[in-house]
């Protein structure tokens with residue numbers, strides 16, 4: 194097999210360490226084929242182990258070749274973020290596993306895991322435990338001096354003495370989760386973390402973002418209401434460099450492969466999934482979606498289930514936005530809570546631009562995942578005047594949709610600005626994410642036409 198043929202096939206291989214088998218439609222001429230590959234970033238080699246056409250039994254074998262050192266496999270740009278994507282996806286997989294256990298215990302026992310926060314929102318053991326776990330993993334894998342994190346939870350609330358029981362629960366949850374790290378291909382601590390080490394991991398997330406340098410933005414449990422109600426929520430992790438989101442990872446533990454399940458409450462989904470035989474890839478469970486900026490690709494892999502070990506690429510498959518651009522056929526999603534986004538304003542927009550479907554109301558950044566996966570075409574959020582959107586609520590979702598082929602802007606059509614600190618300062622009215630520019634342009638026009646007569 195000629196070497197250049199391997200390179201073109203390799204563009205469809207996830208940009209990740211390890212081995213795998215992939216379906217490569219319309220490659221190798223016009224023929225669909227399976228390829229088995231082995232990639233090693235340490236010595237920059239890529240081996241196409243075998244290549245089998247669907248309509249022939251013939252196999253091909255390439256010799257190990259030098260991976261293009263400075264080239265992204267698809268876009269010709271430096272493949273700078275493969276290591277970070279690898280670590281971030283594994284960390285989010287661990288965080289999702291932690292969250293699933295806590296959510297199951299909340300649902301089954303209705304115990305007192307839910308605490309009230311000063312700002313009246315809900316926060317759980319899962320929030321702090323995920324923050325500590327992801328912070329510890331990033332520091333361990335990349336070196337703590339290289340890791341700066343902006344995240345939602347602050348250590349003050351947790352370290353107050355009257356929350357001692359809660360702190361104990363967090364320390365235990367973090368240690369149980371970190372002990373599982375090797376299953377996810379990451380290092381576990383030699384001995385269990387002490388309380389002060391857990392607090393240190395949480396307080397390491399003390400960056401306030403900004404236009405300079407590199408930092409991670411973490412929302413440990415986005416959609417806290419969905420989480421405590423047994424519904425949709427997401428673990429969101431993004432890397433921001435010089436004010437630009439360069440990679441995003443969204444863990445969606447209750448967003449299975451079958452899109453119709455997004456319409457139902459998670460309790461219903463749990464009943465249905467018990468009645469349906471599981472598939473080998475566990476696509477009936479949740480997913481992790483991720484993308485690196487400039488790659489032109491977004492990927493989805495199933496959450497790791499049971500005692501399985503994460504072997505990259507973990508059945509990853511590419512996701513793409515929907516090709517629907519007719520408003521009459523388009524589905525739009527928005528927050529469940531009308532306190533978070535005006536349902537009456539979006540209903541007016543929907544009517545004026547000819548959207549006929551009922552809105553799909555979903556908690557959390559799972560809405561961004563739904564657009565990236567092509568399960569819905571539009572996401573709109575119009576918060577009340579004065580509300581400042583936070584970067585960790587949008588960074589991961591925005592880059593994933595863009596790389597999956599979609600458009601994300603404010604209501605004035607400008608890109609979201611992640612360089613202004615913790616908030617999306619300068620945001621014009623609201624957020625609009627679409628599968629493509631046709632729908633996007635129509636919404637921007639509709640907003641302009643109806644904004645002055647709205648109460649927002």
Ligand SMILES: Nc1ncnc2c1ncn2[C@@H]1O[C@H](COP(=O)(O)O)[C@@H](OP(=O)(O)O)[C@H]1O
Nearest residue numbers: 414415416417418528532533556557576580586
């Ligand atoms: N009054 C408000 N207006 C708009 N967004 C709000 C809000 N109060 C909270 N939010 C944000 O909306 C997020 C939930 O999104 P959604 O409504 O799409 O499910 C919350 O994330 P957390 O749940 O992580 O706090 C929070 O950041």
Ligand SMILES: [Mg+2]
Nearest residue numbers: 412415416586
């Ligand atoms: Mg959030």
